[in-house]
Amino acid sequence: MGAGKINRLVVALSGASGAVYGKRLVEVLHAAGVEVHLLISRMAEKTLVYECDTPPDSLRRLAAKAYALNELEAAISSGSFRTDGMVVIPCSMKTLAAVAHGYSENLIARAADVTLKERRPLVMVVRETPLNAIHLENMLSLHRAGAIIMPAMPSFYIRPRTIDDLVNHLVGKVLDMFGFEHQLFESWKGIPEGGSKA
Numbered sequence: 001m002g003a004g005k006i007n008r009l010v011v012a013l014s015g016a017s018g019a020v021y022g023k024r025l026v027e028v029l030h031a032a033g034v035e036v037h038l039l040i041s042r043m044a045e046k047t048l049v050y051e052c053d054t055p056p057d058s059l060r061r062l063a064a065k066a067y068a069l070n071e072l073e074a075a076i077s078s079g080s081f082r083t084d085g086m087v088v089i090p091c092s093m094k095t096l097a098a099v100a101h102g103y104s105e106n107l108i109a110r111a112a113d114v115t116l117k118e119r120r121p122l123v124m125v126v127r128e129t130p131l132n133a134i135h136l137e138n139m140l141s142l143h144r145a146g147a148i149i150m151p152a153m154p155s156f157y158i159r160p161r162t163i164d165d166l167v168n169h170l171v172g173k174v175l176d177m178f179g180f181e182h183q184l185f186e187s188w189k190g191i192p193e194g195g196s197k198a
Ligand SMILES: Cc1cc2nc3c(=O)[nH]c(=O)nc-3n(C[C@H](O)[C@H](O)[C@H](O)COP(=O)(O)O)c2cc1C
Pocket: 013, 014, 015, 016, 017, 041, 042, 043, 044, 046, 047, 050, 091, 092, 093, 094, 095, 127, 128, 129
């Protein structure tokens, strides 16, 4: 696996369901030698433990730097600190709302705001269901501001056999947004003659 175009990435886990997506992304980036700047919200700490049995500090150890959310003076708070972009994975509706409204009260919202103003890629792996009008409007605002809205929606055309297959597919799609080479899933080659993959 090559590092593609990413050297330094900000990765934020917020408290939506799907902590495993953020965990896998950090693991893949760490294995590829990418400099990860990691943010884990208080609710993401809880979902990491509840959904993945993963202590947040074990994930922080894979990062080049991990920040507290109130560390608003951190390097990633400034556009002068160059990064290749940011991924919020998973992204709660609360964090989505904060970024959509420029309400940079914590370091996740501030770093995302900076990523947008510097015209760097910002991928928001939003997760909620069903969606209300506020969620949808916030997603549209952010799309218009330049963010990539990538809902955590499983794909069944990959014929997943395990949850890992589904997680790897979503994480691979995130990495595709940065032109990062990976082998997390096979690219689509069309439906074979006969209509079945088996
Ligand atoms: C187990 C669990 C699952 C949750 N799943 C979601 C979710 O999928 N989407 C969402 O927007 N909020 C979800 N929440 C609620 C958020 O954690 C909550 O709104 C929180 O304030 C988000 O804060 P943060 O964005 O700062 O992490 C969940 C909470 C828990 C405890």
